[in-house]
Amino acid sequence: MTAPAISVEGVSRRFGEVHAVRDASFEAHAGSVTALIGPNGSGKTTLLLMLATLLAPDAGTIRIAGHDPVTDARAVRQAMGWMPDVLGSWSSMTVRDTLVTTGRLYELSPELSRARAAELIRLVGLEPLADAPTRVLSRGQKQRLSLGRALVHRPSILLLDEPASGLDPAARVDLRVLVRRLAGEGAAVLVSSHVLSELDEMADAAVYVDQGVTASAESIAATRTTMRDWRIRALDRPALMAALDALDRRPTEVDHLGALVPVAGETEAAELLARLVERGVAISAFGPAVGDLEHTFLDLAKGGRS
Numbered sequence: 001m002t003a004p005a006i007s008v009e010g011v012s013r014r015f016g017e018v019h020a021v022r023d024a025s026f027e028a029h030a031g032s033v034t035a036l037i038g039p040n041g042s043g044k045t046t047l048l049l050m051l052a053t054l055l056a057p058d059a060g061t062i063r064i065a066g067h068d069p070v071t072d073a074r075a076v077r078q079a080m081g082w083m084p085d086v087l088g089s090w091s092s093m094t095v096r097d098t099l100v101t102t103g104r105l106y107e108l109s110p111e112l113s114r115a116r117a118a119e120l121i122r123l124v125g126l127e128p129l130a131d132a133p134t135r136v137l138s139r140g141q142k143q144r145l146s147l148g149r150a151l152v153h154r155p156s157i158l159l160l161d162e163p164a165s166g167l168d169p170a171a172r173v174d175l176r177v178l179v180r181r182l183a184g185e186g187a188a189v190l191v192s193s194h195v196l197s198e199l200d201e202m203a204d205a206a207v208y209v210d211q212g213v214t215a216s217a218e219s220i221a222a223t224r225t226t227m228r229d230w231r232i233r234a235l236d237r238p239a240l241m242a243a244l245d246a247l248d249r250r251p252t253e254v255d256h257l258g259a260l261v262p263v264a265g266e267t268e269a270a271e272l273l274a275r276l277v278e279r280g281v282a283i284s285a286f287g288p289a290v291g292d293l294e295h296t297f298l299d300l301a302k303g304g305r306s
């Protein structure tokens with residue numbers, strides 16, 4: 001395997017008494033989207049700030065495209081694009097000028113900066129506001145500008161902190177498509193979000209962090225076989241309930257969307273589906289009630305017990 005685009009080993013950082021990151025270790029690779037998942041206050045932003053050269057770790061090693069953010073911040077900033085959770089923008093500057101100026105800060109020529117700004121304005125869908133001052137932008141529009149700004153110098157590594165927050169559903173889909181495209185073109189993308197269903201569709205890999213500690217591969221693997229609810233819907237609900245009863249499978253809940261039945265892993269799910277179909281139940285929907293990331297997240301939060 002090629003060297004990881006991002007490598008974090010035993011990193012910690014405290015703020016006075018608060019141990020924001022205690023022991024973080026993970027890797028993220030080129031061509032992949034890696035989700036950074038954790039509850040509020042678990043240390044995600046602190047971790048991202050350290051990767052982005054904006055905060056020094058107290059201990060541990062970080063490498064971004066092989067460079068150390070502490071000793072070689074310049075090389076890291078050339079390789080990496082950073083989208084913070086809240087955009088600090090120059091409020092009287094226009095969207096276009098913000099992107100042109102960012103291009104100049106990355107040492108693009110004036111012509112290239114203008115061309116890149118125009119391209120990015122189209123890419124993030126801000127054409128109608130291109131010449132408006134950034135203070136008039138809504139939260140979602142600021143997120144789009146922030147993403148555009150992170151892409152100015154065509155970075156091979158992207159750090160996105162809660163990029164979907166404030167975006168409407170259509171813009172979230174656009175973001176997902178764009179992030180997948182950038183990964184398809186070879187970028188390593190590390191993205192934090194609270195909307196796990198969204199990350200489920202976007203991410204190839206996940207890093208779970210709780211109280212500043214990243215979960216081990218073993219503890220994540222252990223969650224694969226713990227019970228989780230699958231949602232089953234049938235054209236004839238009484239027939240479904242009778243078949244589940246005959247198979248000795250008790251739903252944990254039955255609602256207007258169907259029955260929720262605890263199942264341990266995909267093999268067992270496939271067997272259950274086959275049994276139901278064998279019994280002539282016309283199944284119209286069958287799938288995990290929560291996505292993989294959410295299941296793993298919740299399972300880790302309760303200590304891997306099912």
Ligand SMILES: Nc1ncnc2c1ncn2[C@@H]1O[C@H](COP(=O)(O)OP(=O)(O)OP(=O)(O)O)[C@@H](O)[C@H]1O
Pocket residue numbers: 015018019020038039040041042043044045046047
């Ligand atoms: N500059 C700071 N000074 C003091 N404490 C801080 C500072 N920055 C972060 N913390 C604390 O460190 C912990 C981790 O914060 P961080 O912002 O990294 O979490 P997070 O996982 O990004 O949270 P959220 O999901 O809510 O954005 C929190 O307890 C926070 O209060």
